[in-house]
Amino acid sequence: MTFSRVISRRHVLAGALAAPAVLSFARLGHAATTLKISHQFPSSSGDEGDFRDRLVRRFAAEVEKRSNGELKFEIYPGSSLMKTNSQFSALRKGALDFSLYPISYAGGEAPECNIGLMPCLVSSYAQGLAWKTKPVGEEFNAYLEGKGVKIITWVWQAGGAASREKPLVSPEDAKGMKIRGGSREMDLMLQAAGAAVLNLPSNELYVAMQTGACDAGITSSTSLISFRLEELSKNLAAGKGKSYWFMLEPLLMSKAIFEKLPKEQQDLILKVGAEMEPFGLKGAQEDDHKVVEVFQKAGAKIHDLDDAVLEKWKVIARDTAWKDYAAKTPLSAKLLKLAEEVQA
Incomplete structure (x- = not known):
C-alpha cells in the first residue's frame, strides 16, 4: 500500500479537518508533507505566552527549515482540532500526527501511562529528565511504541x-x-x-x-x-x-505516521525533538x-x-x-x- 493511498483512506475516515500528513508541494516544486500538531494549551505569540505552544512552534519551524520545506506543519492550540482527551487515541490510530500531551491523560486506555503523574515519585526536573536514558525510560518508550506512539521531546513540569x-x-x-x-x-x-x-x-x-x-x-x-x-x-x-x-508532558508523534516518512526525515524529527528539551526545561522552571x-x-x-x-x-x-x-x-x-x- 502506498503512502498516498494511506493518506486518502484517512481523509475518508477522519474528514478533511483531522486528516494528518497531508501532501502538498514545497517551494521549487518538491513534494511536501504537512503534519498536524494538536494540543490543549493557549496559543502564543513570538516569545510571549505558554511555552508549550512556543516549543511546538519552534520545533515545527526548525524541522521545516532543515528539511528545506519538505516537512510543513499546521498547529492547532486550545484543542481546536479535536478534544483534549481524544488526542492520544488519535495518535495511536494515525488520525493525528503530533500532540504535546499530558501523558497521564492516556491512563484510561493505557494504564501504565499514569506513572507520568505519580505523586511524590519525581521530586526534581533532573530526576524526571534522567528517565530518558535510564531503564525506566527505555521500558516506557517501548511500551508507548507498542501502543503506536513515540516520544519526540521529553518535557516535565x-x-x-x-x-x-x-x-x-x-x-x-x-x-x-x-x-x-x-x-x-x-x-x-x-x-x-x-x-x-x-x-x-x-x-x-x-x-x-x-x-x-x-x-x-x-x-x-x-x-x-x-x-x-x-x-x-x-x-x-x-x-x-x-x-x-x-508531570511528564512530552511532544508525542504517531508511530504509524513516523514510519511512513523517509529515514532522513525521521532522523531530523528525532534530532530536533531532542534539541527542544533544554527549551522545555527552561520554560517550566521560569x-x-x-x-x-x-x-x-x-x-x-x-x-x-x-x-x-x-x-x-x-x-x-x-x-x-x-x-x-x-x-x-x-x-x-x-x-x-x-x-x-x-x-x-
Whole structure:
C-alpha cells in the first residue's frame, strides 16, 4: 500500500479537518508533507505566552527549515482540532500526527501511562529528565511504541495547588475539599486525605472553579498561569521549591505516521525533538517562579511546601497510588521499581 493511498483512506475516515500528513508541494516544486500538531494549551505569540505552544512552534519551524520545506506543519492550540482527551487515541490510530500531551491523560486506555503523574515519585526536573536514558525510560518508550506512539521531546513540569478559599498545602487541608488532581493516582492520594476529586483536563479548570464545582486545582505552573486561575484563587501552594506533583508532558508523534516518512526525515524529527528539551526545561522552571508573581499580584497568599509536608504526602501516596498502580500489571510494577531507582 502506498503512502498516498494511506493518506486518502484517512481523509475518508477522519474528514478533511483531522486528516494528518497531508501532501502538498514545497517551494521549487518538491513534494511536501504537512503534519498536524494538536494540543490543549493557549496559543502564543513570538516569545510571549505558554511555552508549550512556543516549543511546538519552534520545533515545527526548525524541522521545516532543515528539511528545506519538505516537512510543513499546521498547529492547532486550545484543542481546536479535536478534544483534549481524544488526542492520544488519535495518535495511536494515525488520525493525528503530533500532540504535546499530558501523558497521564492516556491512563484510561493505557494504564501504565499514569506513572507520568505519580505523586511524590519525581521530586526534581533532573530526576524526571534522567528517565530518558535510564531503564525506566527505555521500558516506557517501548511500551508507548507498542501502543503506536513515540516520544519526540521529553518535557516535565512541576505543579502547584490553586484554591478558591482555604489553602491546600498539607494532607490535613484536603479534608472536605473538591480537588482536581490530574491523574487516577493523584486522585487516590487525595481521596485518602479526605478530599472529593474531579476528573477533568486542566483547560476546563477555570469553569469548574468559577462555578464552585471545584475548590482547588492542582496543575502545572504554566497551566495555572495560562488558564488564569489567579482570578479565582485566594491561595497558591507553589511548586517552585518542592512539589509532590511532577508531570511528564512530552511532544508525542504517531508511530504509524513516523514510519511512513523517509529515514532522513525521521532522523531530523528525532534530532530536533531532542534539541527542544533544554527549551522545555527552561520554560517550566521560569514559570515555577512566574506563577508566584502572577498570583501575588492578584492578591493571593503564597504557601511553600517543606520536607515534612512532602513526607506526609509521600506516606499516603505509597500506601494508595503507588500500591494501586503496581498491582495493575507486571509492567506497572516494573516501571515503578525502575523509577524509584532514579535518584533525585
